[in-house]
Amino acid sequence: MRRPSAVKFLFTVLMGLRSGTGALFFSLRPFALLSSSLLATLLLNSLGAAEESTGPYLQQLIQRAHEARLADEREWHLLLHYRANLFGGYTSEQDERGFFMSPDGKTDPEAELAATLAQFFSTDLIGRSKQPAQCAFVARYAWLKEQLSFDDSRLRPMTCDRFTQWFAGFEAQSISLIFPAAFMNNPASMFGHTFLRVDQRGQTAQTRLLAYTINFAADVPPGSNLDYPIRGIFGGYRGYFSTIPYYLKVQEYRDIENRDIWEYRLNFTGEQIRRLLMHAWELGNASFDYYFFKENCSYHLLSLLEYADPSLHLTDQFSFWTVPADTVRLLAAQPGLVSDIAFRPSRVTLIRRKREHLSAEEHTLVKRVVRDSSASQSEEVRALPQSRQAFVLDVASDYVRYRGERDEDLAVASRERNRQILTARSLLRIPSEDLAIRPFAMQPELGHKTSRVSVGGGWRNNDTFEEVSLRTAYHDLLDPETGYTPDAQIELGSISLRHYNRADQTRVERATLMNVMSISPVDSLFHAPSWKFNIGMQTIRHGTCDLCSNWNVSGGIGAATDTHLLRREVWFAFAEVEGNYSRAYEDRHRVGGGASAGFYADLTERWRILATTTYLRYALGETTDDWRWSVAQRYTVARNWALRMEYNHRDHDNDLLFTVQAFF
Numbered sequence: 001m002r003r004p005s006a007v008k009f010l011f012t013v014l015m016g017l018r019s020g021t022g023a024l025f026f027s028l029r030p031f032a033l034l035s036s037s038l039l040a041t042l043l044l045n046s047l048g049a050a051e052e053s054t055g056p057y058l059q060q061l062i063q064r065a066h067e068a069r070l071a072d073e074r075e076w077h078l079l080l081h082y083r084a085n086l087f088g089g090y091t092s093e094q095d096e097r098g099f100f101m102s103p104d105g106k107t108d109p110e111a112e113l114a115a116t117l118a119q120f121f122s123t124d125l126i127g128r129s130k131q132p133a134q135c136a137f138v139a140r141y142a143w144l145k146e147q148l149s150f151d152d153s154r155l156r157p158m159t160c161d162r163f164t165q166w167f168a169g170f171e172a173q174s175i176s177l178i179f180p181a182a183f184m185n186n187p188a189s190m191f192g193h194t195f196l197r198v199d200q201r202g203q204t205a206q207t208r209l210l211a212y213t214i215n216f217a218a219d220v221p222p223g224s225n226l227d228y229p230i231r232g233i234f235g236g237y238r239g240y241f242s243t244i245p246y247y248l249k250v251q252e253y254r255d256i257e258n259r260d261i262w263e264y265r266l267n268f269t270g271e272q273i274r275r276l277l278m279h280a281w282e283l284g285n286a287s288f289d290y291y292f293f294k295e296n297c298s299y300h301l302l303s304l305l306e307y308a309d310p311s312l313h314l315t316d317q318f319s320f321w322t323v324p325a326d327t328v329r330l331l332a333a334q335p336g337l338v339s340d341i342a343f344r345p346s347r348v349t350l351i352r353r354k355r356e357h358l359s360a361e362e363h364t365l366v367k368r369v370v371r372d373s374s375a376s377q378s379e380e381v382r383a384l385p386q387s388r389q390a391f392v393l394d395v396a397s398d399y400v401r402y403r404g405e406r407d408e409d410l411a412v413a414s415r416e417r418n419r420q421i422l423t424a425r426s427l428l429r430i431p432s433e434d435l436a437i438r439p440f441a442m443q444p445e446l447g448h449k450t451s452r453v454s455v456g457g458g459w460r461n462n463d464t465f466e467e468v469s470l471r472t473a474y475h476d477l478l479d480p481e482t483g484y485t486p487d488a489q490i491e492l493g494s495i496s497l498r499h500y501n502r503a504d505q506t507r508v509e510r511a512t513l514m515n516v517m518s519i520s521p522v523d524s525l526f527h528a529p530s531w532k533f534n535i536g537m538q539t540i541r542h543g544t545c546d547l548c549s550n551w552n553v554s555g556g557i558g559a560a561t562d563t564h565l566l567r568r569e570v571w572f573a574f575a576e577v578e579g580n581y582s583r584a585y586e587d588r589h590r591v592g593g594g595a596s597a598g599f600y601a602d603l604t605e606r607w608r609i610l611a612t613t614t615y616l617r618y619a620l621g622e623t624t625d626d627w628r629w630s631v632a633q634r635y636t637v638a639r640n641w642a643l644r645m646e647y648n649h650r651d652h653d654n655d656l657l658f659t660v661q662a663f664f
């Protein structure tokens with residue numbers, strides 16, 4: 001009978017004896033005080049007389065692995081998720097203790113390789129999956145067996161029924177990267193999301209919903225509210241890989257959160273798909289500290305794709321933050337990697353595009369049917385040609401289903417209304433119109449890059465200045481909109497340095513920690529509120545202080561609508577609250593509220609103008625009021641180049657700025 005616990009104990013003792021950062025292997029170099037024959041004797045004793053052949057063969061495997069420098073190979077580092085440290089050595093990004101066979105496995109690739117080889121001789125159940133090492137870590141076993149040509153009579157392969165059934169159940173033919181667009185009402189989804197879909201043999205556009213996905217996400221306990229962004233930013237959650245049916249993800253993203261979905265089929269060979277699934281199986285035993293801006297959903301999926309095809313170097317491109325749209329852009333830029341792109345519209349996109357094909361009379365009928373489903377068989381509906389009756393009822397059914405999925409209180413009533421509408425629809429006995437649904441926002445790789453640098457100059461009061469700005473992410477209302485969620489703004493981590501010539505002063509002119517705005521035009525069917533939130537600093541002129549730093553926190557709730565007088569114009573208004581802190585104020589602060597209004601318009605495909613005005617009355621701290629307005633415009637030169645001019649007015653303070661902007 002095998003005694004694997006003794007083997008594990010022996011490796012623990014030997015690793016405690018090794019000096020420096022040298023790796024664990026059975027030779028005279030790392031263990032100068034122990035001869036290889038003595039080590040073999042110790043190993044044999046630990047294994048017992050019934051396993052006399054195991055010790056020498058394990059020693060041979062470890063020695064051969066060391067001589068071949070397998071612990072330095074890229075594939076071994078990919079399997080264990082090692083990253084090079086700044087000052088030498090390696091650390092694995094994986095944080096689950098049971099993922100490593102060696103106590104030093106997180107930081108010592110060679111110790112982990114030796115311990116893994118030893119564990120392959122054991123039938124001990126390890127990891128969260130509670131399986132022998134050969135079955136829990138099938139990709140490690142397959143790779144090491146290929147490199148070292150295991151003798152099956154001396155290291156007997158185990159039957160891994162659970163993995164075999166799991167792998168066969170996919171019937172995998174291809175892999176698709178799935179990108180649900182940004183969802184402004186969930187902080188974790190403001191930048192979009194990515195996951196993988198395993199496409200089956202013989203799959204059609206209709207049956208793809210039955211495929212399975214590979215998803216990485218944070219495990220957020222119920223009831224997490226105010227602590228969610230803090231813990232998400234600083235790694236307070238664990239992230240896990242999971243396998244979920246695609247139709248559940250579509251229901252969540254497309255139907256409930258109203259997010260368009262883009263599907264990118266990847267050109268992976270059968271062998272690459274096998275490697276990907278084998279490592280995905282291993283990652284069922286892994287967990288990672290989840291960092292919202294860096295080690296997030298997209299980052300760890302890239303590491304899985306890298307193991308499928310080690311020639312891809314994807315995670316190296318993201319040193320500080322990982323934006324899902326940037327990962328899509330990176331994959332699309334790999335020669336020959338993406339073979340096909342498909343669009344799956346959200347229910348809102350579907351309804352709005354269909355509504356564009358309604359006449360004014362038909363639009364009125366849709367609203368009547370939505371309010372009163374018995375109107376689906378009214379004389380007004382029956383007076384339409386059959387094809388138009390069908391189209392009106394289809395649109396009404398889509399909207400009733402949308403409302404039921406959005407509001408649990410309306411779910412039962414919506415199902416009954418939709419049943420009546422579908423009953424009337426079934427009497428027509430004609431197919432629905434095959435309407436091509438165009439996206440409102442094109443796929444993300446067609447948009448500008450997410451970081452931005454600006455260089456420019458201008459005039460403020462009686463002085464001229466030069467300015468340079470850097471924004472880490474992501475998009476504002478004046479940026480070119482292609483590839484981004486329309487009518488949404490997310491700015492994180494921006495700073496502007498300005499040098500005033502007459503005053504001969506260089507200072508931080510503006511800094512933004514977060515500036516988020518979601519503008520949702522309302523109409524007869526959709527009534528979502530608009531909202532905004534900002535934390536940052538800007539330089540003001542106030543009272544006797546000419547250039548003072550003014551820290552502010554503000555937020556607002558409002559409404560918006562759009563028109564098409566020229567191309568498209570969006571009009572919005574907010575009720576706002578704001579708090580300021582500056583040495584320019586009495587008691588150094590003021591808190592108040594008021595309102596703002598504005599509009600932006602696309603004058604041409606490349607030219608947008610934005611105008612806003614705000615009035616705030618401060619009731620706490622310094623009791624003053626503040627009226628300000630601004631006009632700005634942007635002209636797109638190329639996808640990642642733009643020109644911008646802004647004019648800002650506050651009381652006794654006028655500022656004109658012209659900049660050249662580059663996205664990177």
